[in-house]
Amino acid sequence: MTNPTTIERKSDHELVVTRTFNGPARIVFEAWTKPELMKLWWAPKSSGVPLRSCEMDVRVGGGYRLEFGKDAASSFAFFGQYLEVEPPSRLVWTNEESQDAAVTTVTFEDRDGQTLLTLHERYPTKEALDEAMAGMADGMPEQFEQLDALLADLGK
Amino acid sequence: MVQYVTSRLDASFAVLSDATRRGVLEQLGRSDASITELADKFHMTLTGMKKHVGVLEHAGFVTTQKVGRVRTCKLGLRRLEEEAAWIEHYRQLWASRFDALDGVIEDLKRKEEAND
Numbered sequence: 001m002t003n004p005t006t007i008e009r010k011s012d013h014e015l016v017v018t019r020t021f022n023g024p025a026r027i028v029f030e031a032w033t034k035p036e037l038m039k040l041w042w043a044p045k046s047s048g049v050p051l052r053s054c055e056m057d058v059r060v061g062g063g064y065r066l067e068f069g070k071d072a073a074s075s076f077a078f079f080g081q082y083l084e085v086e087p088p089s090r091l092v093w094t095n096e097e098s099q100d101a102a103v104t105t106v107t108f109e110d111r112d113g114q115t116l117l118t119l120h121e122r123y124p125t126k127e128a129l130d131e132a133m134a135g136m137a138d139g140m141p142e143q144f145e146q147l148d149a150l151l152a153d154l155g156k
Numbered sequence: 157m158v159q160y161v162t163s164r165l166d167a168s169f170a171v172l173s174d175a176t177r178r179g180v181l182e183q184l185g186r187s188d189a190s191i192t193e194l195a196d197k198f199h200m201t202l203t204g205m206k207k208h209v210g211v212l213e214h215a216g217f218v219t220t221q222k223v224g225r226v227r228t229c230k231l232g233l234r235r236l237e238e239e240a241a242w243i244e245h246y247r248q249l250w251a252s253r254f255d256a257l258d259g260v261i262e263d264l265k266r267k268e269e270a271n272d
Contacts, residue, residue, distance in 0.1 A: 002258060005251040007243055012173060017250045023261040027268070031260045041256035119250070126169075 012126035017119040025108040028115040029088035032106065033058045043068060060085055064093065100128035171215040176200070177208050181217060181231070188230040191220075
């Protein structure tokens with residue numbers, strides 16, 4: 001049984017995603033801060049675009065760099081800096097791959113052995129948020145076909 | 157196509173960015189109302205409310221009809237399906253990511269228990 005993921009557009013500049021996980025906050029936090037764990041889930045296999053490398057220096061002022069792509073030629077990177085690191089309850093980082101990228105805040109709240117996770121993205125402009133989401137919409141049909149294929153594989 | 161959808165969404169979210177206009181939609185969801193009733197309800201002048209209703213009407217969220225001297229407002233035919241679909245794409249990305257994260261968390265929990 002997976003828990004529902006909700007997403008809301010809170011204002012012209014902000015999006016909020018919430019989800020509950022069946023584990024304590026320290027474990028969920030660990031999965032967001034260790035590169036070898038991040039690699040296992042950040043790029044859903046369904047996206048068809050693997051995470052090629054994942055470097056994370058999780059401390060205030062430390063940087064991260066995630067490279068996606070099947071080979072060096074087609075790869076693209078997301079990178080930025082950690083602004084706040086408060087294990088196991090809070091992470092804030094910048095996205096610096098574009099001028100229009102968001103600042104992301106993730107909070108982890110313990111709830112009787114479960115964790116309520118809230119991910120908040122603040123974009124510099126309304127246009128930047130629209131564009132980020134439009135980009136997402138373009139890639140999704142393909143991603144879901146790949147997800148279907150993966151599920152079929154798993155079912156074998 | 158994408159451009160068309162984007163500009164419509166721009167317009168919709170601009171319309172919905174105002175608390176009074178969202179309130180008017182909620183109100184009309186319960187029952188039709190005249191502009192005078194809406195103005196009273198939201199403590200506004202008639203002119204102010206006319207402007208808000210005009211914006212909602214232009215976006216297709218509300219229709220108005222003049223019966224005698226009273227203009228009645230009701231919900232328009234256009235619902236928020238496009239807006240909901242747009243957000244749904246983003247939700248699905250996070251949902252698939254988080255479903256994978258569930259697996260990682262289960263593994264970590266098992267390891268922690270094994271070490272206790």
